[in-house]
Amino acid sequence: RVLCWLTSVIQGRWSSELLWVSACEYLKLPQQSEAIVIYTGWERHALVGSDIRLSCSFFSWRWTSEDVTFSWSYRPDGARDSISIFHYTGGAPYVDNKGPFRDRLEFVGNPARRDGSILLKNLDYGDNGTFTCDAKNPPDIVGRASSVRLLVFEKVPIQAGVITGAIIGAVLGLLVLIVVIYYLMRFLVARRVFNLSVSKHGRKGKGKEGSQQRQVPALSIGDPSKLKAAASEKKKQESRKDKK
Amino acid sequence: MLLILLGVLILHLVILVLLLISTSVNAWTVSSSITTDLWYNCLTSGGGYHCKVASNEDWIQAVQALMVLSVLFCLLSLVFFLCQLFTLVKGGRFFFTAIFQILASLFVMCGAIIYTVMSPDRAVGVEFGYAYILAWVAFPLCLVSGLIYIILRKRE
Numbered sequence: 001r002v003l004c005w006l007t008s009v010i011q012g013r014w015s016s017e018l019l020w021v022s023a024c025e026y027l028k029l030p031q032q033s034e035a036i037v038i039y040t041g042w043e044r045h046a047l048v049g050s051d052i053r054l055s056c057s058f059f060s061w062r063w064t065s066e067d068v069t070f071s072w073s074y075r076p077d078g079a080r081d082s083i084s085i086f087h088y089t090g091g092a093p094y095v096d097n098k099g100p101f102r103d104r105l106e107f108v109g110n111p112a113r114r115d116g117s118i119l120l121k122n123l124d125y126g127d128n129g130t131f132t133c134d135a136k137n138p139p140d141i142v143g144r145a146s147s148v149r150l151l152v153f154e155k156v157p158i159q160a161g162v163i164t165g166a167i168i169g170a171v172l173g174l175l176v177l178i179v180v181i182y183y184l185m186r187f188l189v190a191r192r193v194f195n196l197s198v199s200k201h202g203r204k205g206k207g208k209e210g211s212q213q214r215q216v217p218a219l220s221i222g223d224p225s226k227l228k229a230a231a232s233e234k235k236k237q238e239s240r241k242d243k244k
Numbered sequence: 245m246l247l248i249l250l251g252v253l254i255l256h257l258v259i260l261v262l263l264l265i266s267t268s269v270n271a272w273t274v275s276s277s278i279t280t281d282l283w284y285n286c287l288t289s290g291g292g293y294h295c296k297v298a299s300n301e302d303w304i305q306a307v308q309a310l311m312v313l314s315v316l317f318c319l320l321s322l323v324f325f326l327c328q329l330f331t332l333v334k335g336g337r338f339f340f341t342a343i344f345q346i347l348a349s350l351f352v353m354c355g356a357i358i359y360t361v362m363s364p365d366r367a368v369g370v371e372f373g374y375a376y377i378l379a380w381v382a383f384p385l386c387l388v389s390g391l392i393y394i395i396l397r398k399r400e
Contacts, residue, residue, distance in 0.1 A: 158302070158305075160297055160298075160305070161305065161308075162305070163302055163305035163306060163309065164305040164306075164308045164309040164312070165309075166309075167305075167306060167309035167310070167313070168309050168312055168313055168316075171313055172313075172316075
């Protein structure tokens with residue numbers, strides 16, 4: 001494909017509307033036929049009585065043709081045969097009107113956007129099984145159909161490990177939060193102490209050296225006992241000043 | 245002082261090893277053919293091992309989380325101990341180490357209690373395995389170690 005594009009560029013026949021896919025067709029160069037790749041989910045869980053949308057999409061190297069077809073088939077759990085429940089062809093969807101999904105199936109896809117999703121309504125335990133989507137995009141028709149398993153529950157079970165991860169994450173998060181708050185408080189308190197000392201330093205002209213000497217042991221984070229002694233000493237001196 | 249420090253360090257390492265073994269070894273509940281732990285239920289039959297993931301009920305996930313957290317906190321407290329050993333001022337106490345160690349012991353206690361209360365009924369031939377006993381042994385050791393850290397003061 002890259003070679004096609006480069007060739008077209010070199011030959012000066014490239015224009016902005018040309019995608020490199022059609023560049024090859026434009027140059028009539030032989031092209032490998034790549035298989036079409038179909039994507040559905042792997043496993044879907046649903047509650048009894050709810051609706052579920054089974055998505056089906058495909059990837060193809062060609063433009064989406066007008067004859068694109070989607071077909072869904074259903075194989076119940078334990079059964080060996082699958083029955084066809086949905087088919088889209090010639091621009092029109094055909095839903096199941098005789099089988100197990102009569103009146104419960106709706107086409108909600110957009111074939112032009114390569115979306116062939118169907119909506120199953122009012123699920124029951126009997127709907128457990130495998131749904132297979134097969135899409136064809138002529139002339140790209142070689143591909144493997146993709147299946148999605150439907151599991152219907154009364155109560156959707158918690159997957160193994162979710163609670164474990166949640167508890168561990170919550171505790172570690174709390175730990176980080178506590179550490180952050182602790183350092184924030186320390187930073188704020190230190191800043192407040194600094195501001196107080198600066199304002200005192202500015203106001204009192206007398207006893208400048210005295211206040212300086214008193215401030216130094218308070219700010220240095222040394223022995224906790226020394227810190228307490230300095231704080232209490234500062235408080236005593238402050239109260240003495242207030243009395244004065 | 246050096247002897248005390250060495251003793252405390254060795255105790256801490258022993259607790260860490262006990263917690264690791266208890267969390268990971270498959271021997272919380274044993275019977276003649278079935279062994280279960282926090283993560284798998286294994287059945288020995290005909291010389292082979294069949295393991296399937298333990299039930300995803302809420303309580304076993306809580307026990308898993310608590311045991312993993314206790315191992316993590318014990319490890320963290322060890323790191324903090326080594327850190328504080330070199331950065332703490334003379335006469336200071338190993339508060340951070342103590343907090344983490346005590347939290348680790350609380351987690352082990354909660355995990356062991358939940359497992360004891362919620363594990364399936366004791367039938368004939370089914371009894372608690374050594375990993376479960378190790379968890380119960382690790383809990384008081386961890387608590388004592390944490391208390392030692394609170395009392396311990398750094399000297400020169």
